[in-house]
Amino acid sequence: xxxxxxxxxxxxxxxxxxxxxxxxxxxxxxxxxxxxxxxxxxxxxxxxxxxxxxxxxxxxxxxxxxxxxxxxxxxxxxxxxxxxxxxxxxxxxxxxxxxxxxxxxxxxxxxxxxxxxxxxxxxxxxxxxxxxxxxxxxxxxxxxxxxxxxxxxxxxxxxxxxxxxxxxxxxxxxxxxxxxxxxxxxxxxxxxxxxxxxxxxxxxxxxxxxxxxxxxxxxxxxxxxxxxxxxxxxxxxxxxxxxxxxxxxxxxxxxxxxxxxxxxxxxxxxxxxxxxxxxxxxxxxxxxxxxxxxxxxxxxxxxxxxxxxxxxxxxxxxxxxxxxxxxxxxxxxxxxxxxxxxxxxxxxxxxxxxxxxxxxxxxxxxxxxxxxxxxxxxxxxxxxxxxxxxxxxxxxxxxxxxxxxxxxxxxxxxxxxxxxxxxxx
Numbered sequence: 001x002x003x004x005x006x007x008x009x010x011x012x013x014x015x016x017x018x019x020x021x022x023x024x025x026x027x028x029x030x031x032x033x034x035x036x037x038x039x040x041x042x043x044x045x046x047x048x049x050x051x052x053x054x055x056x057x058x059x060x061x062x063x064x065x066x067x068x069x070x071x072x073x074x075x076x077x078x079x080x081x082x083x084x085x086x087x088x089x090x091x092x093x094x095x096x097x098x099x100x101x102x103x104x105x106x107x108x109x110x111x112x113x114x115x116x117x118x119x120x121x122x123x124x125x126x127x128x129x130x131x132x133x134x135x136x137x138x139x140x141x142x143x144x145x146x147x148x149x150x151x152x153x154x155x156x157x158x159x160x161x162x163x164x165x166x167x168x169x170x171x172x173x174x175x176x177x178x179x180x181x182x183x184x185x186x187x188x189x190x191x192x193x194x195x196x197x198x199x200x201x202x203x204x205x206x207x208x209x210x211x212x213x214x215x216x217x218x219x220x221x222x223x224x225x226x227x228x229x230x231x232x233x234x235x236x237x238x239x240x241x242x243x244x245x246x247x248x249x250x251x252x253x254x255x256x257x258x259x260x261x262x263x264x265x266x267x268x269x270x271x272x273x274x275x276x277x278x279x280x281x282x283x284x285x286x287x288x289x290x291x292x293x294x295x296x297x298x299x300x301x302x303x304x305x306x307x308x309x310x311x312x313x314x315x316x317x318x319x320x321x322x323x324x325x326x327x328x329x330x331x332x333x334x335x336x337x338x339x340x341x342x343x344x345x346x347x348x349x350x351x352x353x354x355x356x357x358x359x360x361x362x363x364x365x366x367x368x369x370x371x372x373x374x375x376x377x378x379x380x381x382x383x384x385x386x387x388x389x390x391x392x393x394x395x396x397x398x399x400x401x402x403x404x405x406x407x408x409x410x411x412x413x414x415x416x417x418x419x420x421x422x423x424x425x
Contacts, residue, residue: 059243064276066250068283072098075272075287077257077301080110081233083293084251091247098285099244100255100274108238109295109368114318114352114357117150117157117229120142121187122337122344128186134245140190148198150229153236159197160230162333165208166221176359177221180337184226197227204368211329230333230348254278260304261292268307296365296402315365315402319375320357321395323347327354339382347383353396356383 043051058066074090076083079101087099101107119142126136150157164184166177184200191197201224208213208223243253254277261271261284271286292301295317303309328334328349336345343358356379376398 034183040177055246057242060252063245063250063252064255064359067098067100067252067255067274067285069175070096070098071286071288072096072250073288074098075100075285075290076282076293077272078293078295078297079105079251080108080293080295081106081237081243082110082295083291084237084244086291086293087249087251088240088244088247091244091249097244097250098250098287099241099249100257100285101251101253102256102277103367104253105241105251106234109403110237110403111234112318112399113233114320114346114348114355114359115230115233116160116333116348117146117231119146119182119187119191119228121226121228124187124190125183136190143191143195146229147191147194149236150196152229153239156235156239157229157231159227160333161198161227161331163203163208163212164224164226164335164337165212165215166223168219168221169210171359174221177224180224184224187226197229200226202222211332212334214327215334225332231377246338250275257301257304258282260301261286312406314405316359316405317369317400317402318357318359319371319379319400320355320398321371321376321379322393322397322399323354323356325349325353327356336382339378340385341353345379345382355399356395358382369400369402371400375400 043053045051051336073095074087074097076087076090076097076099079099083099083101087097091097120139123135124139126132127139150159162252164180166173166180168174181200181202188195188199203211203223203225205217205220205222208220209217245251256277257272257277258275259273260269261273262268263270269290270288271284272290273282273284275282292298295300296313299309299311299313302312326346330349333346333348335347339345339358345356345358347354347356358379376395380395
């Protein structure tokens with residue numbers, strides 16, 4: 001099946017009778033005059049005068065043929081958000097790129113997130129507490145990425161307000177209100193003037209109760225509102241993969257790597273032996289460089305190169321339960337900043353429902369992890385024990401997703417932090 005995407009037009013140097021998507025030239029933007037003089041009659045005129053042409057992704061058969069016949073500069077293993085981003089980046093730099101995914105694109109971790117584009121307000125707090133410049137730099141980098149994602153794809157990414165409710169249960173809780181307010185303002189400051197989202201603010205108890213009718217208003221002092229982004233994670237990842245094909249990459253799902261191929265003289269990796277799981281056929285992909293972008297399953301690929309290497313990946317899961325939509329307004333989320341074990345708990349609107357969940361569980365590494373009864377009980381109990389909701393006794397279904405963390409430095413960094421470490425084998 002051929003998938004269509006509306007992007008910039010291809011170079012029209014190929015014959016007008018060639019099939020859509022068969023020319024793998026770099027995409028170019030047509031001027032109005034060039035578009036009107038072209039033999040292609042499918043140009044769509046934009047309001048600014050430029051024109052674009054619907055782009056047809058080559059069919060799976062054509063993609064497989066390229067994977068079998070061509071020798072690539074880069075082979076990316078893993079078709080999630082990271083792998084698709086690598087494939088796009090390398091293709092736009094003029095490299096010939098192949099990417100394979102054993103399941104469907106973005107069917108693993110990249111479609112099981114909390115749907116947030118966040119810079120890490122918790123990490124900023126830890127950076128100041130621990131005087132850690134690396135964690136501070138991590139937040140700055142993430143905030144730059146947040147700005148880019150919001151501006152690059154506003155049709156599926158948007159600024160998103162998140163409420164932190166403040167309750168007076170103990171005498172010292174009165175100091176939490178200015179503490180979190182100053183923290184949110186610091187988050188705004190680190191993001192800079194071009195942060196692409198509104199600034200943080202204080203919300204009265206009455207307004208907080210109006211926004212979240214299910215909020216328990218006993219001893220409610222008010223709320224802090226700060227902004228991050230909300231995204232459609234799987235759609236974003238798929239757009240990266242589609243754009244990579246337009247830049248010349250050959251990509252294919254349901255292609256599983258069985259082993260790595262080494263040069264007999266240099267012992268360097270020069271490709272991979274793969275299996276098309278739809279056709280049950282095995283073939284070889286030749287590449288100068290192979291990139292392991294399999295996330296929590298990276299150790300399995302590393303052991304294909306050297307079975308003696310130690311595991312460096314420790315999986316961490318994000319676990320969510322899906323509640324009815326009346327548990328949150330349609331355009332605002334809620335966060336419990338500290339639970340009994342120090343984790344964060346989110347309540348976020350999504351697809352006519354509310355996803356409530358947390359991160360940093362320790363599940364078995366599988367492609368489709370499941371939420372355990374302990375995880376579900378934790379989310380429900382923490383929601384009630386923190387007086388966030390007066391009633392929290394119903395949920396419709398669950399979802400979970402694994403992600404990778406580097407195991408030997410887990411104790412050095414705070415939970416959920418992903419340091420800039422690139423392991424080499």
